[in-house]
Amino acid sequence: MQPSPAPEATGSTGVIRPRWWPRFRSPLRSTAVTARLGRAVGICFGVCFVTGMLSHYQYHPWSWLPEPAHPVQAYRVTQGLHVATGVATIPLLLVKLWSVYPNLFRWPPIRSVKHGLERLSVFVLVSSALVQLTTGFLNTLNWYPWPWSFPSTHRYLGYVVIGSILLHIGLKLPDIKYGLQARLADADVLTEVPWNENPLAHSNAGDVPPPEMPAMDRRGLFVAVGSGIAAIVLTTVGQTVTPLSRVGLLATRQASKGPQGVPVNKTARSAHVLTLARADDWRLEVNGPTPFTLTIAELESMRSVTRHFPLSCVEGWSVGAEWRGIPVLDLVHRAGGAESSRVEVFSLQPNSPYNHSMLLGPQVGAALLATHLNGERLDLDHGYPVRLIAPNRPGVLNTKWLHRMEVT
């Protein structure tokens, strides 16, 4: 590489940089590269924000706007997209940050109050985006090396990230406009000297030949980054796109290795229900205008139906499964309720925020109390003797090891 004749930049303040101050020479870096990478990062975070909020709504719906039961796969798709996009954004963000790394070495570091505030906003953006992606990814590995509650912190940090991104776009709009309009091959090289203070910058010096890129050029950079990200997506997304599970070299979940072909997140042991779920005196208590109680034998002798619903985890893995069980609506009717009733189910699992869940609106008519999974009696880890399963619903809200149902 030709050592580019680094201009003796003085900066608008006229202060000369110290000799030891870093100088960046790679001709690969350019606002044209950054703007294109930034556009991709922005789109990815937008997708993550929207799908993340949809997921949050699944957990905290308004009673007057319940989740629909169709399409059955809706949550599987939105949450699969959330996690797959988030994972792909990790390499993308790293490359985006590489492309603007020289900006960290502006001289003088802070020129004015306005410049200082702008740098602070970049710090907030970079730190929140990195932490958001890192903690989100570790969460999919069930790894929590932090003390705070993941879901709420992830959501609030999501607002910080998306807000900083919008602010950043507003601040950088002129640069973005230049970058997206400039041709990749001959746009200005991005160094620690702002382009408008660099007399040799293409856009200042007039019609100069494009920067020489003897080895990798900018197009090659995009090919490499695209290939790397494609490889990551292809080898991780098999945890939710079942046909790709064979090439899931870096996928976290393997549905086929789970009991009855479906992974679990909470085992019967970790939920402390090993004894309770297998007790002879287990009963399902159904409360409503006309309450009643069922033994296992009574429950199993009721009319059952078969449904194909996916189990879709908030952690981004999902798997299609065949469930057999009693329509919740049958029990609701017997308890004196109707399709418009609210139904709450309760687990034997003690002390967990997810040991109960609420069915509202269309999901009441679609849900089953499942006794069978993929043709076999429900495994203990899957919620034996009976669990809830409903379409378009996060896995953890399909409460397992049920013992009580309230119809109101």
Add this chain to the structure above:
Amino acid sequence: MRRYRIALGVAGGLLLTFGVFRLVTELDADDLFVLGVWLAAAVVIHDGVIAPMTVGAGVALTAVPPRARRYLQGALLVGALITVIAIPLIGREDTQPESKAILLRNYPANLSLLLGMTAAVALVLYALRVLREHRPADVRLDDESE
């Protein structure tokens, strides 16, 4: 453009403020402190360790002749991106109950396979380029056809 910039700035500022407000009010002081450490550490580790390493690698690579260098750069870039995702998987292998069906794969072997494939693709592309440049016959043919 000014109008868009103001709209983006205001919308972004409000969302950002809302997020910070919720974090500050909902997390207890100890958790908030640890979160602050994470946020600062993320920038320090990225700007102080990861980014300088890539710059260093880029400088070291200038010793390689340009024709080979572009394929080496490409392979290293792809390999590095894949490795970033693979490292936490390796660190977390075999830590979870069996029925979760999580992290059961041999990630070190799979990472080696992916890196090997990356190297192989880069080598093939490089070899094709070298071959192309050493076939003057084709060049002459092309010239004649024009």
